[in-house]
Amino acid sequence: MTTTADALTDPRSSVRLRAVMALGTAADPADLELLLERCAVDPDLQVREALTWSLVRLPAELTVPRLVEQLHRPEAQARSQALHTLSKIRDASVYPAVADALGDPDPGVARTAWRAAALLAPESERPALARRLARELGSGDRERRLALSRALASLGPEVAGPVLTEAAERRGDAVREHVADTERLLADPDAGSALAVERARREMALGRGKRASG
Template identity: 80%
Template structure:
């Protein structure tokens, strides 16, 4: 009879998805090692979401320490998936370990760490977290900026507004523009889609301008 490992080695994502869902339904701690290893390698987003669901259904006292250990793995996907799953378990005791990944060398892991840190931050740590995230303002492409804005906004206006006000004093048009976008999102949560569209249009226009001048 095929094992969970056998099913997860199948090239068909539908087979892997069914296997992971079945594992989550039975919630057997004996599957923990296999599920964690699959997190690091599975190429399908839907399967990875099911992996998170299955891990969350296992006893947190077993899963959380293993997820923390995954944060030191060389594979970016393993680190990102561990951060995502920790944010779903919502065990604030691992905030420090999660916060260390805010500066991860991989951009995708860094964005996941922003989201996870915001979810797990104790109240006393939220102002410091906002200041740390604000150091990233003005950097990267529109997706990165929007992800950072969303993370900052999730900390709440009382925490974020003073940090944004201080960031406007920093030099650089990119930082000030990003602060303005974040403040807009802070007061209008539905503005995220229009902000992304506006930034895409600006970048397209800039690209046309550079080609014309070149």
């Protein structure tokens, strides 16, 4: 007979997904550690989303402290998944722990921390967060830039607008270009896909130019 533990390690993602959904439906606090361990290792995005759903269904007073502890694990996926789940629970008391992850050495974890911090920051912390995020403007690939733009845009024009204006006035062309993209997102939250395509085209054109000049 297949046990839940066996199903969670099955090579078929569909089997693992059914097992996680069953745990989430039962919402038994005794399964908390099992769910957390799978967050650190499961390779399938859909399964990980189900793990987050299952964790959110458990009592927050049990889940939140353990998720915060996960932010110190060596596995980048464990840290990223914990941040993602905390952003779904929306307990603003964990904001200091989330803010500590903004500079995580793993790019994927840092991007998740940006999103989580923007969602969880108390009103009094939002301007400081905007300034912290603005230090990253103009650097990285298009995925990183779009993630940062979305995080800044989610803080709203009243918070992000002045920071973006200052960055555009004081820094170079790459920052000004990134600021312009972010301001488009502020004006139109649905513009993210178009920005990603436009950024890819710019990068391709730049690559062609470099090859031609070289």
